[in-house]
Amino acid sequence: MPKIVDHEAQRASILEESFNLFARRGYSALTMRQIASELEISTGTLYHYFPTKEAIFEEMFGHMSRRVVEEAVASLGAAPSEADRLSVLMQYVQQHETRLQNMLFVLLDFYRQQNPDDASLFSRQIVGFFRQMIADQLGYDDPDRAAATFSLILGILFHRLLDPTHEFEKLLRFAPEPPKQQP
Numbered sequence: 001m002p003k004i005v006d007h008e009a010q011r012a013s014i015l016e017e018s019f020n021l022f023a024r025r026g027y028s029a030l031t032m033r034q035i036a037s038e039l040e041i042s043t044g045t046l047y048h049y050f051p052t053k054e055a056i057f058e059e060m061f062g063h064m065s066r067r068v069v070e071e072a073v074a075s076l077g078a079a080p081s082e083a084d085r086l087s088v089l090m091q092y093v094q095q096h097e098t099r100l101q102n103m104l105f106v107l108l109d110f111y112r113q114q115n116p117d118d119a120s121l122f123s124r125q126i127v128g129f130f131r132q133m134i135a136d137q138l139g140y141d142d143p144d145r146a147a148a149t150f151s152l153i154l155g156i157l158f159h160r161l162l163d164p165t166h167e168f169e170k171l172l173r174f175a176p177e178p179p180k181q182q183p
Contacts, residue, residue, distance in 0.1 A: 007049075010045075010049065011049050012063070014039060014041070014046070014049055014050070014056070015056075015059055015060045015063040015064075016063070017039050018035060018039065018056055018057075018060045019060055019063075019064050019102075019106070021035060021038050021039070022057065022060065022106045022109075023102040023103075023105060023106050025038075026105075026106075026109045027053075027057060027106065027109040027110045027113055028109060028112070028113045030053065031053070032046055032047065032052070032053055035053065035056065054114070057106075057110055058122060061103070061106065061107065061110075061126065062126075064103060065103075065126060065129055065130070068096070068099075068100070068103070069129075069130070069133045071092070071096070072089060072092045072133070072137070073133070073137055075088055075089075075091070075092045076088050076089065076092075076137055082138055082139055085137060085138050085139070086138055086149070089134075089137070089138070089153075090153075090172055093153055093156065093157070094168045097157065097160060097168070100157055101157050101160075101161050104154070104157060104158070104161075107123065107126065110122075111123055127150070130150055131143065131146045131147055131150050132146070134146040134149050134150055155171075156168065156171045156172070159171060
């Protein structure tokens with residue numbers, strides 16, 4: 001009897017497992033054959049789901065980005081104020097610091113290996129996705145505030161990467177306060 005394959009589950013599994021592979025080895029160091037070997041699937045199976053390494057990467061990164069956003073949104077719960085929601089978001093960033101830093105590594109490695117125009121388009125889509133999530137979840141009407149908050153998060157992640165001895169909380173001490181509500 002032929003084996004019944006859940007194609008969506010197989011595709012999701014490839015995306016999940018490929019993140020750790022890209023984070024560990026880097027985009028440029030991998031071929032489709034190596035990816036298949038590391039994931040213990042046939043090269044034919046990999047090509048069945050993804051035509052190129054770039055396609056795997058872009059879908060994997062989108063998949064991981066959506067997952068991070070879903071987790072972050074779930075952690076926000078019913079935080080009542082903008083300041084509370086920002087605080088909970090920063091706690092999420094702190095708790096998932098290594099994974100978020102790995103996402104930055106992987107994205108930067110991909111960016112360096114691609115045609116600058118193609119890489120810029122993909123990067124802008126990812127950045128736009130995260131800025132929109134920040135705006136939606138923190139209730140920002142001003143896209144520049146969402147961009148500034150995203151820049152703060154990126155800055156903290158990079159700072160802690162370069163100097164892990166610097167305490168996360170101390171880096172937040174100078175974060176801008178939300179504007180006071182007008183009565």
